[in-house]
Amino acid sequence: MFVRNAWYVAAQSEEITHALTQRWIIGEPLVVYRTRAGEVVALDDRCPHRRASLSKGSLVGDDVQCGYHGITFDCSGACVHVPGQERIPPAMRTRKYPVIERWNWIWVWMGDAEADESLLPAFQYNDSPGWKAVGGVLQVNANYQLLSDNLLDLTHETYVHGKTIGNSAIVETPMEYEVKGNEVHIKRIIHDAPPPPLFKRVRNFEGNIDRWQVIRFQVPAHxxxxxxxxxAGSDDMARALRWFSMNSITPIDERRSMYYWTITRCFDLENEELSQLIYDKILATFLEDVEVIEAQQVLIETDRRGLIDTSVRADSGSISARRIIQRLSEAEAAADAGVTA
Ligand code: FES
Ligand SMILES: [Fe+2]
Structure with missing residues (x-):
């Protein structure tokens, strides 16, 4: 179940150079590259001639030459050369996807509707003055919604991440959630509880802390x-830990996903050792999630009895997010059916 009229992260900026790179997003193959002037281009990777993979061809200037029979397309997707003939068949063009490069990531609009820049998620802290981001990308062999569920129910931190960001204070504190249009907002404020191990190490907390977790879900999986x-009991930012965990999940297909993540903090910005510590510990934390989620995917897809999930209060946010995705994808399917009927 995918929403197509949405922005998906195709790559971190540094991954795309003046070379052809293949990316799969919601089951569609794309060829992505940077022109010599630095602009990022995303085209359908299926050559409209015989569907060879354009990303296995080569760049001729800023044009893509298919590696099978040499038909060449410019960065608008228009065919500019057919070997051995002058005439270019009108249908010989490949689809161009709208692209925005922002906050160190490359975002691609996968829908048929006009690209709507206002639907980019609020990820500006990935690249803002006064903030320092560390991060990366992981391939996860699981459906993207299992990753969204994970991030929308942080009670799992208590059980999965006891070495870094979890402790029992999380499950003992109920969360509040609210659906606002196509967004889900979740808040948990923990008062006067011991810091989890990574918080203690990063900020040298001596006693208890007040801990905030304010989560915002935006379509499809940001x-x-x-x-x-x-x-505890203070709002002293000078001694506080504050960071944003920015997560964007791009489905490759129904059972594989790319997990783009950053941690972006607003304290001790120049401290390289601290940046490395946060990177290492958060990566280890996310790999703990990946282990749980990939095992979960296998058990879900091999479940011949078709067990129905039994939900609890902590699932409220993830269930709301799933309902939004379901509503939007069904509306897109209904619109498609209306067009073809
Ligand atoms: S398949 Fe691309 S030129 Fe023939
Ligand atoms: Fe986690």
Whole structure:
């Protein structure tokens, strides 16, 4: 179940150079590259001649030459050369996808509707003055919604991430959630509880802390978490831990996903050792999630009895997010059926 009229992360900026790169997004193959002037281009990777993979061809200037029979397309997807003939068949063109490069990531609009820049998620802290981001990307062999579920129910931190960001204070504190249009907002504020191991190490907290987890879900699977830890009873930012965990999940297909993530903090910005520590520990934390989620995917897809999930209160946010995706994807399917009927 995919929403097509949405932005998906295709790559981190540094991954795309003046070379052809293949990316799969919601089951569609794309060829992505940077022109000599630095602009990022995303085209359908299926050559309209015989559907060879354009990304296995070569760049001729800023044009893509198919590696099978040499038909060549410019960065608008228009055919500019057919070997051995002058005439270019009108249907010989490949689809161009709208692209925005922002906040160190490359976003591609996969829908038929006009690209709507206002639907980009609020991920500006990935690249803002006063903030320092570390991050990366992981391939996960699981459906993208299992990853959204994971980020929308942080009670799992208590059980999965006890070495870094989890402790029992999380499950003991209920969350509040609210659906606002196509967004889900979740808030958990923990008062006067011990810091989890990574918070203690990063900010040298001596006693208990007040801890905030404010989560925002945006379509299709963009989840930011405003995470804060203050010395208990204070709002002293000078001694606080504050970072955003920015997460964007791009489905490759129904059972594989790319997980783009950053942690972007607003304290001790120049401290390289701290950046490395946060990167290493958060990567280890996310790999703990991946282990759980990939095992979950296998058990779900081999379940011949078709067990129905039994839900609890902590699932409220993820269930709301799934309902939004279901509503939007069904509306797109209905619109498609209306067009073809
Ligand atoms: S398949 Fe691309 S030129 Fe023939
Ligand atoms: Fe996790």
């Amino acid at each position: 989840i930011s978490i405003d995470a804060r830890g203050y010395p």
